[in-house]
Every structure is written in C-alpha cells, then in structure tokens.
Amino acid sequence: MIRKVSLIALGSVLLSGCFNVQTSQAPIATTYPLTTQQKMQAAHHWDVLAMHQAEQIMSNELLLARPLYISEDQATSQFTQAFGSLLTSHLVSRGASVKTTEANSLSVSFTVQAVKHKDRGYVRAPQGALTALTAGIAVATIPYNKLSEPALTLIPLAATADLFSGNWTSKSDQEVIITTQVTDRDRILYSTSNIYYINGGDHDHYQSRRVTPTRTVNLTNNW
Structure with a gap:
C-alpha cells in the first residue's frame, strides 16, 4: 500500500514538472476589497454635496479671488436646478464672488449621469x-x-x-455620477466626480426634463 502511494506521489511530482500548476484558460472572477458608497435619499444630501463642492472650490489656489458664474441653462432636472441654487448659496456665504453674467468670470458647470445596472447579481454581506x-x-x-x-x-x-x-439601507441597482467643473474658456481648472446610490423611485430627479416644442400658428384676418 505504501509503495502504491509513493508511486502516485512520484507520478504527481513528475507531471507537475511537465505542466504548469495553478493555471487557467480564462481569468477567474474575483471581488474588490470591501468599500462603502453613500446613498442619496433627501434634498439635504444634495445640500451636503453642494457645501462640500463650495469648500473644495474655495480652497483651490487656481480659483482664489476669481469671479464665478453658474449657468442657469444647466437646470434641466430637479437635482440640477436645486444643486445650482444650493451651490450658489454656499459659495456666496463663504465670500466667493458669484456673478449673474458670464463675462470675465470662470464658468462653474455640473453634469449628472444616471446609471441603472441590469444584472447586478448577489451582493454578499461584509465579513463578520x-x-x-x-x-x-x-x-x-x-x-x-x-x-x-x-x-x-x-x-x-x-x-x-x-x-x-x-x-441600514436597502440595496439599489441605480446610481448617479455627479461631476462638477470650473473652466476658464477652454481650460479646466477644477474637476471632481462623486458617485452615489439612489432609490429606484428617485431616478427621474436626475433626468433631464424634456421641453415640448411649441408650434407657431400664424393668424390672419383674410378668409
């Protein structure tokens, strides 16, 4: 019996020398280290982000003592409309020079990308x-x-x-990527992106509202 086991072990060693061990014909799926991501569930969370962005902008050396302009054209959704007002308030309260016209000022812009995962799969609980x-x-x-x-x-x-x-918070397959930028003509002086989970029912808060085009009708008194 011992002789047979020895022969099997010897054969395994010899075969391992002919073939590479721990190999695979395709990459094996693995997970990332445990991370956390906040979930936006209230207008107060929009205000927290606006306050954070104002602090970051005011602490940027490239933006110090420069007038800023926040375009109202970006108010295409409930979030962007509220975020623009909140950001303006926090900038002004911190002593920033915020102008109502774009001339001779830096442009502050923000974009929102809503993401919906179709096959998220199982998200396991953290260790412990x-x-x-x-x-x-x-x-x-x-x-x-x-x-x-x-x-x-x-x-x-x-x-x-x-x-x-x-x-505690519920699992969500929907997220938003919010990017804030400050530009001087064609030069980007400041750019930062933040990613948050959102509730499925709040998806429309971050979607652009479609404006129905108006139809012009010419009136005349000729019959």
Whole structure:
C-alpha cells in the first residue's frame, strides 16, 4: 500500500514538472476589497454635496479671488436646478464672488449621469456581518428565558435596532455620477466626480426634463 502511494506521489511530482500548476484558460472572477458608497435619499444630501463642492472650490489656489458664474441653462432636472441654487448659496456665504453674467468670470458647470445596472447579481454581506447578527439573536433570546414578562423580551432587541438602524439601507441597482467643473474658456481648472446610490423611485430627479416644442400658428384676418 505504501509503495502504491509513493508511486502516485512520484507520478504527481513528475507531471507537475511537465505542466504548469495553478493555471487557467480564462481569468477567474474575483471581488474588490470591501468599500462603502453613500446613498442619496433627501434634498439635504444634495445640500451636503453642494457645501462640500463650495469648500473644495474655495480652497483651490487656481480659483482664489476669481469671479464665478453658474449657468442657469444647466437646470434641466430637479437635482440640477436645486444643486445650482444650493451651490450658489454656499459659495456666496463663504465670500466667493458669484456673478449673474458670464463675462470675465470662470464658468462653474455640473453634469449628472444616471446609471441603472441590469444584472447586478448577489451582493454578499461584509465579513463578520453574519457573526454579528447571530450574536445579536443569541443575546436577544436571553430575556425570554430569564424574564417572566413577555413584553420585556423586546427591550434588548429594540435597543440593538436603535443602535444600528442608522447604518441600514436597502440595496439599489441605480446610481448617479455627479461631476462638477470650473473652466476658464477652454481650460479646466477644477474637476471632481462623486458617485452615489439612489432609490429606484428617485431616478427621474436626475433626468433631464424634456421641453415640448411649441408650434407657431400664424393668424390672419383674410378668409
């Protein structure tokens, strides 16, 4: 028996010398390291982004003491209309010179690209999530065995929910990419992009509103 095992092992070693081990005819799918991405769910989140962009613009040395102009032509969706107003307010409150005309000023523009994934697949929970959940369930069952009043058994579970509920959000297959730029004619002086998850029902907030063209009718008194 030992002789047969030795012969098999020897054959495996000899074969490994003839062929490369750990090879594949195509790349093996793998995942990225764990990352997080915020989810926009309120107009307040638009205001937070506008405040952040104003801070970044005001701290850029290339933009210091330069007048800025935010075009109203970009107000093509609910988000862009609100974001333009919010960004203007935060810039002015920080001492920026914001003009109502484009002449002799830097142009501030922003674009929004909505993305909808059609085959997102399963998004697994981060490492340790199942262990934490199991531990929470185990702790929640203790009062059921120790306390005589059934209503008291809900207290630890409610306390745990209150502690972690702010971190919970639903999975989404829709995202938006928001890019803010400051240009001087044909030169880009500042550019930054931010990506957020959005709720499926909020998709139209970031879509351009189509303006129905008006039809001109000529009126005459000739019959």
